[in-house]
Amino acid sequence: MMAKISRRNFIKFSSAVAAAAALGIDELDAFLVNLKLQSGNEKDVEGRFPGYDVKYTYDSYCPSECGLEVWTKGGKVEKIYGNYADPYNHGKMCGKGPLGCGLVYSTGRILHPMMRVGKRGEGKFKRVSWDEALNHITKKIVEIKKKYGGGESIIVDTGDMTDTQPYYRMAYGAIGSPHPVEHGSICDTPRRFGPKNFINGKRWEPDVMRPVLVRQPDGSLKELDYDSDLPLPKYIMYLGWNPFTATRIHWESRGTVSAALKGCKVIVVDPGMCNTAAWAANNNGEWVPIRPGTDNHFLGAILRYILEKGYEDKDFIAKQTKGFDEFEKEFKSYWNKTDSNGFKYFSLEWAEEKTTISKDKIRELAELIGKTKPGAVVWGMNGIGHRYAGYIASMLGTAINVVTGNFEAPGGVIDCNQVRISKDGYAGHFNGREVTRTVNGSVIKGKQGDLHMDEMSDWPAGWYDVVGDHPRRILEGVEIKYGPFKGYKYPIKARIEIGGNTVISGSSTWKWQEALTATDPKTGEYLLELNVHIDSIYLENSLYADIVLPAANYMERYGIADIYPSCAVAVLRDQVVKPLGEAKTQVEIMNAVAKALYDNGDKDVDPKDFWLKYKHDDVFWTEAIEVTPGVKNVGEPLPYPKLPKGYKLLGTPDSLEAGRVKIDHDKKVVQGEPITVDWLRKNQGVAVWPMAWRRYEQAVQSKSGKIEFVWSKMEHENERIKGGARPYGFELLEKYTGTKWDKYPTTFFWFDPPYNPASPRYSEMAKKYPLQIISARVHQGMTATYANPQQAETPSDSIWWPLNKEFEAEVADWVTEKNSIGMPQGTMKVAKKRFAKGTHCVGVCAVNSKDAESYGVKTGDVITIENMLGKTQKSVVLVTDTVRPGVLKMPFGGGGRFSPGAGTTYLQKDYTANINQLVDPNLLTPIFGFPGYLDILGRIIAVERPGLATI
C-alpha cells in the first residue's frame, strides 16, 4: 500500500491507509492512482515552468546515492533536488549533489572510443569507432584465452560505481573470468570485519533514520519522524567517521542533529576536527583528538572497563549471542600481560599512553557507554576502515554494541546491509561452468570459480577480492593453491576497468604505474597485454589504457540503488538525459562486448544470455529486482501482522499491504506482485517497506543464526586452508607486526599496528620519521568532484581549501546571455576563466600550528614530504588547530592528479599531494588484503614559499 513517502502527500497517505482497509482491491488501485495524482513534486513544474521536465533517479556523484528529483530542459540537466519520496535523504541534498551538472557537462567527459597511439602513460590516443574498439578488445581477449588457458587471465574491475551487475554478467558469462571485482575490495573492508564475523553483516550505523513507516497497534502504517516518540540514541560515538561531509549514509546528518537536539551526546574520536567533530564540540558534544591508528587501544580499554564494572547486558548476551565466554576468556587473557612500558593491556593507563587521551576521559566515556541506553558506537572509513589493524577496532566496536544490548534496539545500532533490499543480476552461476586445465601434465576438470585468483590462491579469505594486490599479480602471475586446480599457474594478461581509477586509489600509485608499464624483457611487449578503461571521465587509468570507451554518466544510465537505509527501500536509477557523445549504458556495453566476442569466435558466449535476452536496460533491471525486497517479516512491531511471521517477503509494498500475495509454506516465502522498473517509475522511483526493530532473524545471518563471538566464518576458512598453503597475508602480518598466525583467528585477537607510535617497533623509525601521515575522505575532494570546478568553491574539513595559485582554465560554467525576469536562464557552456589566488579549493596538507612553528612552516607554503620508503610528495600547507600535533592530514584522491580529465584540479598537480604515492604497496591486511592507506610515517624535508596564502 505505502508506495512512497512524500512530505507533501503524507497526511493524505496515512489517512488513506486506514481508508484503504475498507476498500476492495480494485477500489484500492483507484485510490493509489488518485494519490499519485495528488502527490509529487512534478506539480512544481507542470504549468509553471514551461519547457521543464521532471525525472526521478538517484545520485552517483558520491556513493551515498541519494534519491534525486531532476529538472531538465531541452534534454539537459538543469536543477537537482532531493526526492522527498526517498526516506534515505528525504528531499535533501548535500554540498555535492546539486552540482551534478558540472560533472555531467565536465570538460573531462569521454565522448568517443579512443585507441592508444603512444606509450602507456603518455595519454596519446586517436579516435576510433565502437566497432574498431570492440574488435580490438575482443580479438585480444580471444587470443589471450587461447594462449594462456582461459578467462582467468582477464580481470574485470567494476571500479567505484554501483549498478555493476551487467559488468559482472559480462565477466562471468561472456569473458569467462572467475574474478570480476568492484571498489568494495579497496574500500574500508577492515571496517566491516566485526559485522562480517559477528553476524555476516557489513556496516553498523545509529538508528537515526527518520521518517520510517511503522506498524501501529490498530494495524495502520504510520510515518514517524523525529518529533514522534520513537527512541533516539542518547549518545553516538563516531570514530574516524564524518557523516556531515563525507557520508555514505545521508540520513546520519539530519539524524545526528535531531538526536542531539533531543539530548544525545555526540562524541567524535578523530585526529582531525572534521565537520562532525566541529559541530559536536559546539553542540554539547566533543571532539576527542586521538593519536592516529590507536582506535584499537581506545576501544579495547572501553570494553575492558565495561566488563570489569559488570555493565554488560547479561540477558541480551545470553539470549542473542553465541560464544561470548570464549571471547571474554581470550580477551581477559591479555589483562595481566604487560607491555614494554609496564602497563597492563587494555588498562586505562595503557590506553592513555597509546592514544594520548587521558585515562579520566576514557573512563568517563566508558561509563557513558556502559551505563546509558540506547546508544551507538560507530566507526568509519578513515580511522578504522583504511588501516592495516582496523580489523581489531571493528571487532571491538561490534562487541561493545553487542554487550551493551544496543544492536537492533530502538535508538541503538543497525546493520544497514542486512536489513536493506536484496537485488540480483550478478550472474555468479556462470562460475559453476565446467572447465578443464592441464596441471603438471594432467588434464583436470573443475569449475570456472575454482580458478579464482584470490580465493583459490594467496587470499583464501579475501572478502570482495584483493584489488590492492593486482599490481603484484600482473608482475608475478597467479598460482592456484587450493581446490582441483592446485598447482596450476597462469599470468594476468588483461584488465578491463569500468568507472574506477585504481592508479590513484587502488593502493600505491607508483606500484600501479610500474605494473601497467612493465614489459617482457624478451619481447619488449607489455606484460599486461590488454588494458581497457571504460568511464565517463578521462582519469589517470585512461592514461595507461590501450582502449578507452565512453560510459554513460549517472544521469544517463539505469540501475537500482545500492543505498544503506535502516529498513528496506528500493530506488530506481532512470535515464534522465540521453548519453552524451557515443557513450553507452552498462547493458549496452555488456551486450556489445559479448556480441563482439561471439563474432570473433568465442564459444563461451551464448546470445540468449545477452543481447537476445536483454533488449533494453529495463529488462535487465526488472529481472534483477525479482528478489526484492527479500527481507523477512520479522521484528517489533511486525511489519505485516496479517502475513506469516519469519517468511521472506517479495513484491511491491502495496500488494503486500493489500494481501495480494501467494504464500509458499514450504519455502517460507510470501510473493506479492513482483516489483518492476515500470512500477518504480510510476511511483516517483521509490518503494518503501515498513521499519521494525529487533529483527534478529533478518539482521543476523551468521551460520548459527546468533550473534557470534566465536566466528563460524573464520572456522570455515580454517577448514579450507587446513593442510594447504600458508596464506600470503600471514607472511605479511609477521613481517610488519611480528605476530605469527598459523590459522585465522576465530575469536578475540590482537596485533600491533605497523608504522605507528603505539607499536613497539616504532622506536626504530621514530627519529627519522616523526610524523604520521593520514588521509581523509571528504566529499569535495574525491569521487570525481575534482573534475567539477564548481566544487572548488566549497572548502571542507581543513583539507580542501582555497590555497591555489592563480591560473586560467577552460571550464564548464553557467553562461547567461539573456536579460530576463523569471526563471533564471543559464546554460552550461565551456568557457575560459581566470581563477585568482585564494579562490579555488585544492587538496592541502593540514599541519597543527605548534608543528608548523617548530618546522617553520606557514599557510601557503609548499612542503616536500618524505615517507618511510623514501618516496616524496609536495603539498601546499594549511596551518590549523583542527588537526592534532604530529599529524599531516590530506584528502584521499584530492591532489597530485595528473590526468587532464581531472579538470582544474589537474592544473594544481605540482603543489598538491597524491597521498597514495606514499602508501606502502606491500602492506596488505592479513585476511582481506586491504591496503594500509593510513599507515604512513614521514617527515618534512623541504619548504618552499610561493606565497599562496591570501591572509
Added chain:
Amino acid sequence: MSKKYALLVDLRKCVGCTSCQVSCKMENAVPIGEFRSKVDIADTGEYPKPKRYFLPKICNQCDEAPCILPCPTGATYKREDGVVMVNRDVCIGCGRCVGACPYGARFIHPHIPVKNDPSKYAKDVPEVKGKKARDLRVVDKCDYCSHRLAEGIEEPACVRNCVGKARFFGDLNDPNSEVSKLKASVKTTDWHPDYGTKPRSTFIAPDKEVFSAADGQINR
C-alpha cells in the same frame, strides 16, 4: 494582507555542508566566483579546544535596506512582501548598490547585459559615463528564489535541499508558518544588528561568537 517573507537559519542544525550555497548556484545559474548565498567557515581558539563555526550567509532582505537609496534608476526596490529585488530592465550596472551593501550580498553579474540606456543617467552617474548598455552588466543578488515564489513555491532552493533541515522560509504574517512559530518560541539573532538595516533573514545562534568569527562578506 500581503505576505511578509522571512528566512531563518537554525545554526544548531547547520552541518556546514554547503548545500545551500551550491543549490543556489544551480537554481539561479550563478557563475563561478560569484555568490547569492555562501557558507563561511571560521576558526577560533587553540588546540586542543579549537572551535570551527559555519555561518550560511544570504541577502538579509533588510527592511531598512541600504542598497535602495544609492540606486540612481530605481532598479533596486523592496516588494510589499519584503523581498529586495533588482529590476534587470532598469538596472544600469553602476555598482553603487554593491558598494552600499555592508554584507557583500550583491555582485555585478559577469554575463547578463544591461537593457536600460545608461546615457540617460551619465550626467549624475559618472560610473557609466561614455559606456553603452552592451558594455555594462546588471547587478544580481538573492531574491528568495522569486521565480519560485511567483509560481506559489514558497521554498527557496537553499531551503529545499538543506541537509540538516536547518533553514526555514515562510510568511511572518501567518502565525502558523514555521518561521512565525520559531520566531515566537526561540530567540533569534540578526547578523550585524549594529548596521541598523533590520534584516529579514535571521538566525537561531546559541553561540553569538559565530558572527564575529565568520565576519567576511558574501562576495568579498
